Amino acid sequence: MNSPALKTALAYHEAWTGKDFERAMTYIADDIVCDAPAGRIEGADAYRAFMGPFVGMLVRAEIIAAFGDDDTAVLMYDTETVPVKRAPGAECVTVENGKITYSRFIFDRAPFEAARRAAT
Amino acid sequence: MNSPALKTALAYHEAWTGKDFERAMTYIADDIVCDAPAGRIEGADAYRAFMGPFVGMLVRAEIIAAFGDDDTAVLMYDTETVPVKRAPGAECVTVENGKITYSRFIFDRAPFEAARRAAT
Numbered sequence: 714m715n716s717p718a719l720k721t722a723l724a725y726h727e728a729w730t731g732k733d734f735e736r737a738m739t740y741i742a743d744d745i746v747c748d749a750p751a752g753r754i755e756g757a758d759a760y761r762a763f764m765g766p767f768v769g770m771l772v773r774a775e776i777i778a779a780f781g782d783d784d785t786a787v788l789m790y791d792t793e794t795v796p797v798k799r800a801p802g803a804e805c806v807t808v809e810n811g812k813i814t815y816s817r818f819i820f821d822r823a824p825f826e827a828a829r830r831a832a833t
Numbered sequence: 834m835n836s837p838a839l840k841t842a843l844a845y846h847e848a849w850t851g852k853d854f855e856r857a858m859t860y861i862a863d864d865i866v867c868d869a870p871a872g873r874i875e876g877a878d879a880y881r882a883f884m885g886p887f888v889g890m891l892v893r894a895e896i897i898a899a900f901g902d903d904d905t906a907v908l909m910y911d912t913e914t915v916p917v918k919r920a921p922g923a924e925c926v927t928v929e930n931g932k933i934t935y936s937r938f939i940f941d942r943a944p945f946e947a948a949r950r951a952a953t
Contacts, residue, residue, distance in 0.1 A: 748921075750941040750943065777925055777937055778905060778907045778925045778937075780900030780901070780902075780907055781900070782900075785898060787898045787900055787907050787909060787923075789907060789923060789925045789937065789939070801868075801937065801939050802939065803907075803909060803923035803925075803939050805897055805898045805909045805923075817897055817898075817909065817921065819909070819921050819922065819923050819939050819940065819941065820939065820941065821870040821939065821940065821941050821942050821943070822941050822942070822943035823870065823941070823942035823943050823946060826943060
């Protein structure tokens with residue numbers, strides 16, 4: 714593991730997929746900017762409000778690929794969630810001083826929207 | 834560039850984002866398996882039918898991150914398409930003998946479905 718950014722990204726990933734969301738948040742910078750499918754999320758409080766509910770419905774996760782260099786890491790992973798059985802995601806994060814300051818987050822919202830429609 | 838897989842992944846990416854889809858297809862194995870948001874795509878013909886229309890509506894693309902090792906590469910990129918202005922994607926590909934044999938492909942279908950609904 715010679716990528717400091719990947720080390721942080723994996724520690725963050727291990728924490729939230731292990732349902733230790735408070736530990737996960739220790740890797741998130743106070744002024745994080747996250748470009749997610751629904752738009753830009755700014756600040757740790759907004760990030761918590763975005764990510765917390767997802768962690769709450771997580772069943773399991775499995776890493777597909779993990780790469781990084783000094784300040785950037787990319788993770789791709791599969792997740793199983795309560796509403797959606799197969800919900801893979803990809804994150805490209807910028808890490809500064811052991812904290813994630815920027816995250817580009819990609820996943821498919823379509824099955825989550827379909828599950829929401831089916832539930833109402 | 835010391836990752837043979839990334840070299841192939843970038844050559845493929847450069848070809849399709851440059852609208853040279855036939856050259857792009859030369860990097861796709863005949864028996865490619867692609868796990869895409871809508872499900873599994875098997876074989877180069879099916880992959881062509883999946884990817885061709887997307888290339889047709891591509892306006893521009895920009896790489897966000899690119900990493901790889903001997904046989905695996907991950908690309909994350911932003912695209913602008915005719916129906917959807919900001920449509921980022923991520924691919925994790927397995928490369929054998931200079932051809933992509935497996936692709937895990939993540940993007941958000943939600944804005945494409947919304948554009949389709951708005952058009953009808």
